[in-house]
Amino acid sequence: MAMTRRDFIKASAAASAALLVGINPGKAKTAQAATTQDVDKWVRGVCRFCGVGCRVELGLKDGRPVALRGVSGSKTNLGFLCMKGMLFHRIMYHPDRLKKPLYRERKDQPFKEISWEEALDIAAAKFAQAVKEHGPESVAYYGSGQCLTEETYIFQKVMRAGLRSNNVEGNPRLCMASAVGGYLTSFGADEPIGAYEDIEKAYCFFIIGSNMAEAHPVIFRRLMRRKLDKPQEVKVINADPRVSPTSRIADMHLQFTPGTDLALLNSMAYVIIEEKLYDEEFIKNYCKFKKPGKPVTDVGFEDYKAYLADYTPERTASLCGGNITAENIRQAARMFATSRGTMSFWCMGINQRIRGVWANNLIHNLHMLTGQLCKPGADSFSLTGQPNACGGVREGGGLCHILPGHRPVKIDKLRHQVEDLWGVPRGRIPKKPGYHTVAMFSAVNEGKIKAIWINCTSPAQSLPNCDKYRKGMAREDVFMVVTEIFPTKTTELANLVLPTAFHFEKTGVYGCTERRSQLTVKTVDAPGEAKPEVWIVREWALKLAEKLNDPVIKKCVEPFVGLDEDFDLPKAIWDEYTQKITAGRDNDLRGATYEVLMQMADGVQWPAPTKEHALKGGTYKKFVRGIDPLADKHAKDDKPYVFYGPAHKDAKLYFWLRPYKGAAEEPDSEYPFFLSTGRIIDHWHTTSMTGRIPELMRANPYAYVEINPKDAARLGIKPGDMVEVTTRRGKCVLPAKIYVGPMEGMVFVYWHDMHEDRMINRVTKDAFDPGSKEPEFKICACRISRVSGPKQLRPFIVQM
Amino acid sequence: MMKKLVMWFFMFILGAVLLAACTTPGTKEVAVKQKEMVPEQKAAQKVAMLSHPALSEQEKYIPCSECHARTTPEVYKEWADSLHGMTNVKCFQCHGTFETFQASPDELKCMACHPKETEHKPEGKHCVDCHLEHRFTAHK
Known part of the structure; x- marks a missing residue:
């Protein structure tokens, strides 16, 4: 019955003709085609995939997940989902799901199924042995921007205050760390000032180093809609060495040689100053100029201007190559500076670079220079790759140098605050930051780390130059625990694989790109013996306390002992984190209790210091008086904006004089x-x-x-x-x-x-x-x- | 009007012939999936899939749009220029894969992104009865 390709083309042509005259051969009598009766209940939650934080509803039939849909009018996705978001329920009952703890003493042996009791006993014994024999620096945790906030928080608490190790890292180091560095050094506070709702108020989009049409398709859809609604007024600039589906809505595509974007950004600043398109009042009121070095020195606007003299559009166009001309640098700069609201979007193209922080600073410079901040439709907005890289890892203390609540671990006052709030002795948390990701896996290679716990991520595939680091993970003297839902390249190198509950099989909060925390409550049971990570960590910590005879480890999880793992346990962890740890910090989440989050279908944007504010949705825009309660609290004059970020005591935004610098490895005759x-x-x-x-x-x-x-x-x-x-x-x-x-x-x-x-x-x-x-x-x-x-x-x- | 009637008749005959010959390798899996469909959908699926040339396993890894850009350029262009095309809503999201193909997507597919719209549609109507296939911009 199979047709030949020629037949197919003929048949297809006939079908096309039929369609043109209004007849669809496949659509005959489909009026009763609805299958919504397959769903008997829809349950609210948030998407499991990227950092957009789309609100979803999981459709159940007889308690089993059968569909996913968006919710019209949702704050993040307006009801739309991408193909990943509409299909992830399909993996919940996938036959490959890990269902029992698996163990092998040596990595060249096959795994065998063991009980949870045995598994946790082995994990505790191996970590305890490493600490006893090689000290706290010989153990490590490597987590993920996909873990719930409750999970990251309790893991890092046990590691830092329990095992006295700051070797707490996570895969956001591979994607967002440069954005964190950029926000902290430019604005004094991590995470974007504005929100997605600025998109519908913006008149210029500057997209650089982001293929958002594929990596963040639902946010891209909002940009596309805005562009289509006002095609003449709204301008889109896409700057990228590669033309991508994102370029499709662009008025201008700036295609530059990889790595030369730092020069391009400086050149746009040059044009804005040369053509006097800058916002003198904004700069005078809120900004300072900083020249890097040891020590960093304060300079002035004229120094900045002189510094940019090397970046004339003509010279820069020659450096950038591609399709860049001096005139389109000028045009892009004018569009950016003169629009009624400009939003920049970037992601890995800017962050995954040896000068990622500098590139972030240079984007922020453009916004400060033009005053394109804090007003409606204006923001310097870093896109995030994972659903909880912001909420869990950046805010929850999931990197080696930060404690929860945006506290650098090396600052004594902030570290002691956390020790006091946790009720552990001062000095328990080491002052020195732990290994960052590349250093951590280098330490694994060198045998310095003897026991490592990898949670919900696969560094064997996601690390750069991964063969080098897979050798370390394969060492027989490195004990590796992996908590996962499926086999991965990393479980292949593990000693102990622990099956975990998936999304909607456990309860917890995801905090997306726009400072929005959303709760997903357990709806279905995990398959087999898979367990929520919060239960796993609590039980592991109790065994660790016994094996190391250390009551402080037990103290870390004592408030959570005996609580039901499906709801009460994550709720208690969230309560401790929000009520104690975020109190008074810039990411104050005290108002966003589980009770409030249950009521707020779209979640809450921090700062949300009170329930009253959280019940209004929290803070759409940071630093703006009348919108952000912390701006009102910290205000010392009548200016409309108050930049109270914790990293800049002077409450100023900083211009950084950053030069163009190329990549670590540029093409040559051998590798062209x-x-x-x-x-x-x-x-x-x-x-x-x-x-x-x-x-x-x-x-x-x-x-x-x-x-x-x-x-x-x-x-x-x-x-x-x-x-x-x-x-x-x-x-x-x-x-x-x-x-x-x-x-x-x-x-x-x-x-x-x-x-x-x-x-x-x-x-x-x-x-x-x-x-x-x-x-x-x-x-x-x-x-x-x-x-x-x-x-x-x-x-x-x-x-x- | 006469032209439309002739076309309908042609498609009916084609569908009947193809339905009668439903014994090709690879249809077993399709038959399993059809348990969830109403009879009209089953018929539509069989018509559509059996009028498609047999594909090797390797060919099934080629995105639908790649061939259809050449074989049904009008349909392809409608999709590519539509909001779905611009936002990368791909063929399989509405129509499924080769094994699960639905010429006329069931409502759950539309509902993934258009939940409110699927609720307010007129009684007894399906989304594609009113919205132009592959363009979606206006009512028919």
């Missing part, structure tokens, strides 16, 4: 191409979840290397040919996609694929920003060569 990595809409991170949803895997079954047609023609590479991508770290072999996306001299590969041949982080570079310690995934040097014609490939997912 730039290699950049990124994301695709159908997949998320390491595909351990999206790869198990057939529709998503089918849509993008394997990674390919995008090559500019001119480069492909020069090298004799045709679409689908197998191409070797070689860097100084190794090589991958992938099919070619010939596409006017990456600029000439640059290739691009998605990083999701788990297959050893196509796992691009095997060849990326692990150089990192000296400030934020975030690695430069976005740029390294490579060479490419055709190895064969097209080959049949199959998608690949790790099985246990």
Whole structure:
């Protein structure tokens, strides 16, 4: 019955003709096609995937998840979902779900199923042994921006105050650390000032280093809607070395040589000053100019102007290459400065760089220079990759240098505050920050870390230059616990794999990109013996206290002993975190109790110091008097904005004089191409979840290397040919996609694929920003060569 | 009007012939999925899938839009220029994959992003009865 392709084309042509005259062959008599009767209950929650924080409803039939939908009028997504958001219920009963604790003494042995009692006993014994024999610095926790806030908070509490180790890290180091560094050094406070609702008030969007159409599709939809509603008034500038689906709504695409964006940003500032488009009043009222160095020195506007003299549009255009001209730098600067409200959006293209913090500073400089902050439709807005990188890790103390409530661990006063609030002796938490991510896995390589707990993330695939670090994780003298829902490249290297509950199988809060905390309550039971992490940590800590004979460890979890793991336990942890730890901090969440969050379907934006304020939704815009209660509290004069951020005692915003600096590894004669990595809409991170949803895997079954047609023609590479991508770290072999996306001299590969041949982080570079310690995934040097014609490939997912 | 009637007749005959010949390899999986469908959907699915050339496993990894840009360029263009196309709402989100294909998406698919609209539609109507396929911008 199969038709030939020729037949198909003919049939398709007929079908098209039918459609044109209003007849749809597949739609005959579909009036009764509704299948909503398949759902008997809809339950509220938030999406499990990216940092947008889409409000969702999970559809249940007889208690089993069968569908997901948005909710019209939601504050974040306005009811829309992307394909990942509408399909994630499909993995909840996937046969690959981990259902029992698995253990092997040696990593070359097969796993065997064990009981939770045995598993927790082993985990406690191994960590206790490491602490006894090698000290607190020999143990580590590596978490995730996908963990609930309650989970990150309790893990880091046990690690820091219980085991006396600041080796608390998480994968947000790989994606958002440069944004944190940028916000803290420019504005004195982490996280965006504004919110998504600024999008509908903005007149200019400056999107740089972000393919938001694929990485944050629902937010991109809001931008697109705004552009379509006011096509002449609203301008969109997309600056990226690669043309992407995001470019589709752009009035101007600035395509620059990878790494030269720092010069581009300085040049836009040059034009704004040269053409006197800056906001003198805003600068005078709220800003200072800082020249980096030891010590940092205060300078003035004229020094800043003189500093920018090197960045004339003409010189910068020549440096940037691509399609950049002096005139389009001028045009972009004018659009940015003169619009009634300009929002910048960026993500990994800016953050995953050895000068990621500087690049963040330079974007903020443009907003300060033009006064495009705090007013409606204006903001310098960093997009976030994970659902709880902001709420859980940045706010909850999930990185080696910060305690919960935005407190740097090295500041005695703030550290002692936390020790007092936890009721543990002063001095219990070490002053010295722990290992940052690359340093942590280097320490694993060197055998300095003897026991590591990896939670809800897969560093064996997601670290740059991952082969180097997989060697360390494979060491027999490194005990590795992994808490997961599915087998991953990292569970392959573990001694102990603990099955955890998934979203909607446990209760907790996610805090998305716009400072919004949303509660998802347990709705369905986890499969098999999978458990919520908060239960796992509590029980593990109690065993640790016994094995180390240390009552302070027990003290860390004492308030939570005996509480029901499905609701009361996470609630008690949230209460401790919000009522004690965030009190008086810039992310004050005291008003956002579980009771309030249950009432507030769209959650609450901090600061929300009181229930009354939280019940109004919290704070849409920080630092603005009349909107932000903390701005009113800290006000000392009549000015409308109060920049009370904890990192700038003078309550000023800082311009930073940051020069252009290129990548850690630029192309040369041996490795003549730039290699950049990124994301695709159908997949998320390491595909351990999206790869198990057939529709998503089918849509993008394997990674390919995008090559500019001119480069492909020069090298004799045709679409689908197998191409070797070689860097100084190794090589991958992938099919070619010939596409006017990456600029000439640059290739691009998605990083999701788990297959050893196509796992691009095997060849990326692990150089990192000296400030934020975030690695430069976005740029390294490579060479490419055709190895064969097209080959049949199959998608690949790790099985246990 | 006559032209439309002729086309309807042609499609009816085509559908009947294809339904009668429903014995090709690979249809087993489709049959399982059809348990959840109403009879009209089953018929529509069979018509649509059996008029599609057989695809190898490898070909099933090619996005629908890649072939349809060439084979049904009018449909492709409608989608590509629509809000769905601009925001990367892909074929499979409404129509499923080769195995789960639905020519006319069931309401749950629309509801994922348009929950309110699916509730206020007229009794007995399906979304695509009123909204233009692949354009969605206006009522028919």
